Amino acid sequence: MKYTDILYEERDHVAYITINRPEKLNAFRPQTVDELIEAIKSSGWNRDIGVIVLTGVGNRAFCTGGDQSDHDGQYSGRGSVGLAIEELQGTIRDVPVPVVARVNGYAIGGGNVLATLCDLTIAAESAQFGQVGPKMGSVDPGFGTALLARCVGEKKAREIWYLCRRYTAQEACEMGLVNKVVPDAELDAEVEKWCREIVEKSPTAITLAKRSFNLDTENIRGISMLGMQAVSLYYDTEESREGVDAFMNKRKADFRSKR
Numbered sequence: 001m002k003y004t005d006i007l008y009e010e011r012d013h014v015a016y017i018t019i020n021r022p023e024k025l026n027a028f029r030p031q032t033v034d035e036l037i038e039a040i041k042s043s044g045w046n047r048d049i050g051v052i053v054l055t056g057v058g059n060r061a062f063c064t065g066g067d068q069s070d071h072d073g074q075y076s077g078r079g080s081v082g083l084a085i086e087e088l089q090g091t092i093r094d095v096p097v098p099v100v101a102r103v104n105g106y107a108i109g110g111g112n113v114l115a116t117l118c119d120l121t122i123a124a125e126s127a128q129f130g131q132v133g134p135k136m137g138s139v140d141p142g143f144g145t146a147l148l149a150r151c152v153g154e155k156k157a158r159e160i161w162y163l164c165r166r167y168t169a170q171e172a173c174e175m176g177l178v179n180k181v182v183p184d185a186e187l188d189a190e191v192e193k194w195c196r197e198i199v200e201k202s203p204t205a206i207t208l209a210k211r212s213f214n215l216d217t218e219n220i221r222g223i224s225m226l227g228m229q230a231v232s233l234y235y236d237t238e239e240s241r242e243g244v245d246a247f248m249n250k251r252k253a254d255f256r257s258k259r
C-alpha cells in the first residue's frame, strides 16, 4: 500500500509510524485508519521488528481523533461508523510486539484512546491529554472508557469523559496514563532508549507478556463492538450533529435544544 496519510520508517528493529496530517492536527479520516491498520499489521508481524512507535508529525499534535471536517454523521469508510476504528484498536492489541505511543502535543479524543491502547506511552512535557466526545457529539464506549478506567481508575476516567478537561503530561503520568514525561527536546532519545531496551529482550517472552495483559481486558473488545454500533445510531441524530457543527463553526454547542 502506498501511504498518503502516514509516514513509515524502520530503524534498528523499530518501526516508526507517523500520522501525517498536520493541517488537521493529525486527526484521522477513513484513509488514515486504513493505512495505520496496514502499517501496524505488516510491521508487527515482521520478525525483524521488535517494537512499533506510533506518533504524529510536528510538535502540535500526536492525534486529535476523528477528522471533524470529514464527516456529516457517519464517515464514508468501513466499520460501524464509517471508520475502521474497531479494527485499528484491535490491531494495536493483536500485533505480537509492543506499540509505544510517542506523544508530542495533543492526544485528544480518539487520539487519546489510541495512546491509551498502546502498550506504553512516553510524552513530551508540553503534551496535553483529554477526551472531548461529549463536547463534540461523540463517545468511544469501549476501550475509550473501560480500558481508560483500568489505567487511571473509575472515578478519574469518569471525570475525564464527563468534564472533557485537558490534562498536562505530568498530570497524565501521575494518573497512570503515561509511563514517562521528558523535556520536549529529549523525547526522541527517550523513546529510542526504551525501544532499544525492549528489542534486546526475548521477543517470545515479550509477546507472551503482551498477550497475557490483553487477555485480562479482552472482554472490553465486546463492549466496544456493541458501543460502536450504538454510536453509529447516535451519529445520525441532531444532538450529535450539533457538536460537529458547533466545532466547525467555532461556536458553543447547544445540545439540550437538539435532544
Ligand SMILES: CC(C)(COP(=O)(O)OP(=O)(O)OC[C@H]1O[C@@H](n2cnc3c(N)ncnc32)[C@H](O)[C@@H]1OP(=O)(O)O)[C@@H](O)C(=O)NCCC(=O)NCCSC(=O)c1cc(O)c2ccccc2c1O
Pocket: 023, 024, 025, 027, 064, 065, 066, 067, 068, 069, 081, 083, 085, 106, 108, 109, 110, 111, 132, 133, 136, 138, 139, 140, 141, 228, 231, 247
Ligand atoms: C485539539 C484542540 C484542543 C486544539 O485546539 P487549538 O485551539 O490549539 O487549535 P485549533 O482548534 O485552532 O485547531 C487548529 C486547526 O486544526 C483543526 N482541527 C483540530 N482538531 C481537528 C479534528 N479533530 N478534526 C478536524 N480538524 C481539526 C481545527 O479546526 C483548526 O483548523 P483551522 O482551519 O480553523 O485552523 C481542538 O482543535 C479540538 O478540540 N479539536 C477537536 C477534537 C475533536 O473533536 N476530535 C474528535 C473527537 S471524537 C473522536 O475522536 C472519535 C473518533 C472515532 O473514530 C470514534 C469512533 C467510534 C466511536 C467514537 C469515536 C470518537 O469519539
